[in-house]
Amino acid sequence: MAKQYDVVVIGAGPAGYVAAIRCAQLGLKTACVDQWLGADNQPVLGGTCLNVGCIPSKALLESSGRFEEINHTFADHGITASGVQLDLAKMMARKAKVVGDLTQGIKGLFKANGIDWHQGRGKLLPKLQVQVIAHDGQSETILEAKNVILAPGSSSVEIGAAPLQDGVIVDSSGALEFSEVPKRLGVIGAGVIGLELGSVWRRLGAEVVLLEAQESFLGAADEQIAKDALRQFKRQGLDIRLGARVVSCETGKDGIVVQYQDSKGDHSETVDKLIVAVGRRPNTEGLAADEVGLLLDEWGLIHVDEHCRTNQPSVYAIGDAVRGPMLAHKGSEEGVMVAEVIAGQKAEVSYDTIPSVIYTHPEIAWAGVTEQALKAAGTDYRVGTFPFAASGRARAAGDSAGMVKVLADATTDRVLGVHIIGAHCSELIAQAVIAMEMGASSEDLALTIFAHPTLSEALHEAALAVDGRAIHIPNKKG
Ligand code: FAD
Ligand code: AMP
Numbered sequence: 466m467a468k469q470y471d472v473v474v475i476g477a478g479p480a481g482y483v484a485a486i487r488c489a490q491l492g493l494k495t496a497c498v499d500q501w502l503g504a505d506n507q508p509v510l511g512g513t514c515l516n517v518g519c520i521p522s523k524a525l526l527e528s529s530g531r532f533e534e535i536n537h538t539f540a541d542h543g544i545t546a547s548g549v550q551l552d553l554a555k556m557m558a559r560k561a562k563v564v565g566d567l568t569q570g571i572k573g574l575f576k577a578n579g580i581d582w583h584q585g586r587g588k589l590l591p592k593l594q595v596q597v598i599a600h601d602g603q604s605e606t607i608l609e610a611k612n613v614i615l616a617p618g619s620s621s622v623e624i625g626a627a628p629l630q631d632g633v634i635v636d637s638s639g640a641l642e643f644s645e646v647p648k649r650l651g652v653i654g655a656g657v658i659g660l661e662l663g664s665v666w667r668r669l670g671a672e673v674v675l676l677e678a679q680e681s682f683l684g685a686a687d688e689q690i691a692k693d694a695l696r697q698f699k700r701q702g703l704d705i706r707l708g709a710r711v712v713s714c715e716t717g718k719d720g721i722v723v724q725y726q727d728s729k730g731d732h733s734e735t736v737d738k739l740i741v742a743v744g745r746r747p748n749t750e751g752l753a754a755d756e757v758g759l760l761l762d763e764w765g766l767i768h769v770d771e772h773c774r775t776n777q778p779s780v781y782a783i784g785d786a787v788r789g790p791m792l793a794h795k796g797s798e799e800g801v802m803v804a805e806v807i808a809g810q811k812a813e814v815s816y817d818t819i820p821s822v823i824y825t826h827p828e829i830a831w832a833g834v835t836e837q838a839l840k841a842a843g844t845d846y847r848v849g850t851f852p853f854a855a856s857g858r859a860r861a862a863g864d865s866a867g868m869v870k871v872l873a874d875a876t877t878d879r880v881l882g883v884h885i886i887g888a889h890c891s892e893l894i895a896q897a898v899i900a901m902e903m904g905a906s907s908e909d910l911a912l913t914i915f916a917h918p919t920l921s922e923a924l925h926e927a928a929l930a931v932d933g934r935a936i937h938i939p940n941k942k943g
Contacts, residue, residue, distance in 0.1 A: 468581075470496045472807060473595045473610035475587035475752070477501070478512020479519075480784025480796030481616030482571050487804035488614075489578035496608055497580055498587035498597050503568070504561065508584040508600065510571040511564075512618050513785075514793040517638040520567055522661055524560040525641060526824050529668035533826075541863050551669060553645065560641070589613055589753040593779060612779045612807045615759075615767060616800065617752050619745040619785035627653055627714045627723070627741050634714060634721060637662060640740040647671045651723050651736035653711045655682065657823050659742035663703055664825050674704040674734055676711050676725050685821065687835040687870060687884040689850075694829055694886055697866055701826075714739065747786040762788075772813070773803050781807070795819050818901045822891040827867045830894035833882030833901055836872055845875035849907065849930030851923045853887045855937045858918035864888040869927040871897075871907055878906035878931075889920055896924055907931040 472488045474481045477499035485497040501516060503509035509516060535546050575582050583606065585599040595608040621636035623629060629636060632643075640662045646669045652659045655677035667673040682705070683691040698705060706727070713724045720737040747766050753759040760768040760776040767782035769775055775782050781803045784796030798814045805812035823829040839846045852868045859865035867887030873880050883897030900910055910928035915921045926935045933940040 467594065467607040467609045468496070470494050470581075470608060470610045472496070472612045472614060472804075473498065473587075473608050474614040474616055475499075475589070475595065476512060476616030476618055476748075476784070476786075477510045477571070477582070478616060478618045478784060478796065479514045479793040480618070480800045481512065481614065482510055482575075482800075483797040484614050484616060484783060484800030484804050485580050486574055486578055487801045488807065489580050491804060491808040491810075493804070493808060495578075495580050496583055496610075497575070498583040498585065498595060498608070500584070500586045500600070502600065503565075508582075509568045510575065510582065511568040513620075515568050515571070516564060517641060519793050521560050521564050521641045522637075522658075522665070523824060524563045525556070525665045526661060528556045528559065529665045530826060533668040538863060551646070553643075553669070557642070557644075583608065588751065589615065589757050589759065589780065591754065591756050610779075612781065614800070614803055615752060615775070615780065615782040615786060616784045616796065617748040617786050618796075619747050619791055621741065622744045622746050624653070624711070624741060624743055626711045627739060629741065630716060633716060634739045634741065636741055640666075640742075643738065647736070647738035649674070649720070649736045649738075651676065651721065651734060651739040652742055653723075653739065654678075654742040654744070655705050655707070656742060656744065659740065660698070660703075660823060660825050662740055662742065664698075664701075667701065667703055672704070673702070674706065674736065676709040676723065676734070677705065677707050678710040680708040682707055683823075683829070685835075686823075686829060687831060687882070688837050689870065690829060690831070690868075690884045690886045693867065694823075694825075694827075697827060697886075698825065745785065745791055749786055752786075771816075772806055773799050789816065790819060790821065792819065792821065815902055818898050820894045820898050822894065824891060827864075827887045828890045829886045830890040831882065831884040832894055832898045833880070834872065835882060835884065836870075839872060839881065844881070846881060847873050847875050847878075847907070847931050849873075849927045849932070849935065851926035851930055851935060851938060853920070853923055855926070856918070856920060856923050858920050858922070859888065861918065862888065869893075869923045871910070871924070871927040871931055873907040873931050878908055880905055880907055880910065880928075883924070883927075885924075887920070887923070893921055893924060896921060 471493035474497040488495040588596045597606040650671040652663045652675040655675040663673045711725045783799035785791045802812040820832040853859035853865045870884040872882040907928045915925040929935045
C-alpha cells in the first residue's frame with residue numbers, strides 16, 4: 466500500500482528541507498524526496514546550496530581571502546610572513562569537511578523532526594501521488610499526499626559556444642574542484658557566480674579574464690555601486706571585458722581558444738581552464754506527469770501566485786524553480802510560508818526586502834530598490850551616502866574601500882533601498898533589511914545609536930546624510 470503523508474516535498478535544498486522541517490514542526494506528517502548524490506556517490510541532503518553552491522564557494526572565498534591577506538596586506542600591519550605556501554588539496558579537503566558537517570546536520574534535523582527521507586527521483590502524478598524511483602533506477606515507491614511542495618531547484622545553463630569538458634571547461638561545480646591553480650583562467654559571465662569563483666582563483670594566483678556579453682556590469686545592482694565595484698575588481702587584476710559575447714571554444718595543445726565578439730569585432734583569448742557561469746535554469750523537466758497539467762512558463766519556471774500556489778490544488782512550488790531571485794534565503798522563506806499556509810496559518814514573504822549579496826572583496830550587498838529604478842519610476846527621493854574611508858573602524862582594519870548609500874522617499878522619508886559596497890557588508894545589510902521590514906524612515910536610522918567604532922556607523926552616517934547632517938563628511942548643500 467502507498468505510504469500516506471500530509472505533505473510530500475520534492476527537493477531537499479534550502480527551499481525544500483526548510484519547508485519539510487517547518488511542516489514537521491507544525492505537526493504535519495512529512496516526507497522529503499531528494500535525488501542528490503554526493504562526491505562519494507552517496508545520497509546527501511542540502512541540494513545545490515550546501516553541496517556545490519553557497520557553502521563550498523564561501524569556504525573557498527574565505528580560504529583564498531586569507532591567502533591573499535597574508536601575501537598582500539599583512540605587511541601593511543607590520544607583519545612579515547615568509548615561506549607562505551598554498552596546500553590546495555588541504556584547502557579543498559577543508560571545504561569538503563565544512564560541506565559534509567552541514568549536510569550531516571540536515572540529516573540530523575530530519576531525524577529529530579521525524580521527517581521521512583526518500584532517496585531517489587520524485588515525480589508528481591495525478592491525484593497528489595508522488596512516484597519515487599530509487600537510485601538503482603529500478604525500485605519504485607508511491608507516496609500519497611494531502612499536499613505536495615515542489616522544490617526541485619536549478620542547474621547551470623550550458624551553452625553551445627562552450628560545451629563542458631571534464632576538468633577543463635567546467636560549470637560552477639567543476640570550478641569548486643580544480644586540483645591545481647590554473648595559470649590563465651577564463652570565465653564566461655561576469656554575474657555573481659562568475660565574479661565569486663573568478664575571485665577565488667585570482668587570489669590563489671591565476672590570471673583571470675571574465676567575458677561578459679552585456680555592455681553593463683551587474684545590471685541588478687545600483688549603478689553607482691556597480692561602477693565602483695568594476696573599478697575595484699579591475700584594480701585587483703580581474704580582467705573584466707564587457708560587451709564580449711563568447712561564440713565558440715576549441716581545445717588544442719596550447720589550451721582552450723575562446724572566440725568572442727564585441728563592438729570592435731572578433732577576438733580570441735587562450736586560457737588553460739574555462740568556467741561557464743552564464744546563469745541557471747529550473748529543474749522542472751519531467752518533474753510532473755503530463756496528465757497533472759502543471760503550468761510552467763516559457764523559461765520552465767513553475768507558475769505560482771504570491772503564496773507559491775501552483776495552478777493545481779494543494780500543489781505548491783518554491784525556491785529556484787519559481788519566479789524571483791535564485792537565492793537560498795528566498796527559497797527558505799517561501800518554504801516556511803507554504804508550510805504555514807498548509808497548516809492553516811496566515812503567512813507571507815516580504816519579497817520587496819530580500820537582500821542580495823555578492824561575496825567578493827569588497828562585498829556588495831543591497832536590499833530594496835536602486836536609484837536608477839526610482840528615477841525610471843519618477844519617484845521623488847532623497848539620497849545619503851557615506852564612504853568607508855571616513856569610518857574609523859574601516860581605517861583601523863585597513864579595509865576602507867566602498868560606501869553605504871541610503872535611498873529614502875522624499876515625502877514620507879521611508880527607506881526605499883540600501884546599497885553597500887565594502888568589507889563585511891553581507892552582515893551590515895541585515896540592519897537595513899530589519900529597518901525596511903519595520904517600515905523605518907531614514908530619520909529612524911539617524912536617531913538610532915550605533916556603537917563606535919563599528920562599520921555599522923557608516924549606515925548611520927548615510928542615513929544622517931539623507932538629511933544633510935552626516936557628521937564625519939562634509940554634507941552637500943541644498
Ligand atoms: P536546490 O538547492 O537546487 O535543491 C534542489 C534539490 O532538489 C536538489 O537536491 C536536487 O537534486 C533535488 N531534485 C530536483 N529535482 C528532483 C526530483 N525530481 N526528485 C528528487 N529530487 C530532486 N544563494 C545564496 O543565497 N547565497 C549564496 O552565497 C549563493 N552562492 C551560490 C554559489 C554557487 C556556486 C551556486 C551554484 C549557487 C549559489 N547560490 C547562492 C544559489 C543557491 O544555491 C540557490 O538559490 C539555492 O540552492 C536554491 O535552493 P532550492 O532549494 O530551490 O534548490
Ligand atoms: P548571472 O545571470 O548573474 O548568473 O550571470 C550570467 C551572465 O552571463 C549574464 O550577465 C549574461 O549576460 C552572461 N552571458 C550569457 N551568455 C554569454 C556568452 N555567450 N558570452 C558572455 N557572457 C554571457
